[in-house]
Amino acid sequence: xxxxxxxQLLISDVSAFNEWRIKNPDIYLDFSGMDFRExxxxxxxxxxxxxRNANFERANLEYTCMCSSDFTGANCSHVLGTGxxxxxxxxxxxxxxxxxxxxxxxxxxxxxxxxxxxxxxxxNFRNTSLNGTRFHASDLQHAHFASxxxxxxxxxxxxxxxxxxx
Numbered sequence: 001x002x003x004x005x006x007x008q009l010l011i012s013d014v015s016a017f018n019e020w021r022i023k024n025p026d027i028y029l030d031f032s033g034m035d036f037r038e039x040x041x042x043x044x045x046x047x048x049x050x051x052r053n054a055n056f057e058r059a060n061l062e063y064t065c066m067c068s069s070d071f072t073g074a075n076c077s078h079v080l081g082t083g084x085x086x087x088x089x090x091x092x093x094x095x096x097x098x099x100x101x102x103x104x105x106x107x108x109x110x111x112x113x114x115x116x117x118x119x120x121x122x123x124n125f126r127n128t129s130l131n132g133t134r135f136h137a138s139d140l141q142h143a144h145f146a147s148x149x150x151x152x153x154x155x156x157x158x159x160x161x162x163x164x165x166x
Contacts (some may be wrong), residue, residue, distance in 0.1 A: 003030055011036065015043045024099040047103045062129040065089070069101040077116045086110060087126030087144065107148070 001009070001020070009128040010017040025048055032052040042062045049069040056074055067089060087107040091157060107128035116136040124141045130150040137157040146166045 007031060008032055009043070009046060010046075011039045012040060016042070018045045021047060022096060022100050025097075025103055027062045039119055047100075064107045065104070068106040068108070070109040072109055072111045072112050074110075074113050075120060077120045079115070079120075081115075081118055083122045083124075085124045087124040087128045087148070089124070125166065147150050 006017065007019070009020065012022060022045065027048075029049045031054055032050045032062045034051070034054050034059050036054060036056045038057070039059045041056075041064050042059075042060045044064045046064060046108070047068055049066070051069060051071045051074055053073040054075075056076045056079055058078045059076075059080075061076075061079050061084045063083045063085075064081070065085040067085060067087070071086075085104075089104040107126055109129045110125070110133050111129050112132045114134045115131075115138050116134055118135070118138040119143045120135075120143055121139050121141045123140070123146050125145045127146075128148045130145075130148055130153045131152045133150065135153065135155045140155070140157045140163045142162045143158050144164045145161075146164060149162075
């Protein structure tokens with residue numbers, strides 16, 4: 001499948017896209033600059049993907065996995081991302097092929113991403129790069145930022161109760 005076909009598959013049938021992604025984790029997908037605005041991407045496996053400058057405004061990213069991906073400059077404002085995995089996942093108890101789980105051990109690049117007004121409670125940002133990222137008025141309660149780089153990141157007005165930074 002070409003990039004446009006995979007984009008269409010992702011926004012129309014997340015389960016089918018996930019099946020393809022698990023079987024083809026080594027194919028680096030280039031979704032840079034694409035429009036995912038208001039898309040239902042709950043539980044999607046956006047692993048090993050280039051989403052630089054993509055628009056995810058108001059998308060549903062709940063429990064979506066974005067490990068080993070580049071979201072530099074993406075618009076993720078107003079996203080619903082409760083429990084999303086942007087960061088590394090160390091323990092994988094699912095029955096996934098070893099060549100796929102390799103990609104789950106590296107966090108995403110989230111430099112200059114706009115997460116303003118987003119719901120990101122319980123999100124995983126472990127081992128991610130968040131330099132210059134904006135979390136204005138976002139819900140980050142119980143989010144996990146261990147070993148992340150967040151130089152010049154903005155958390156003004158964000159709810160950070162029980163959020164773990166290190």
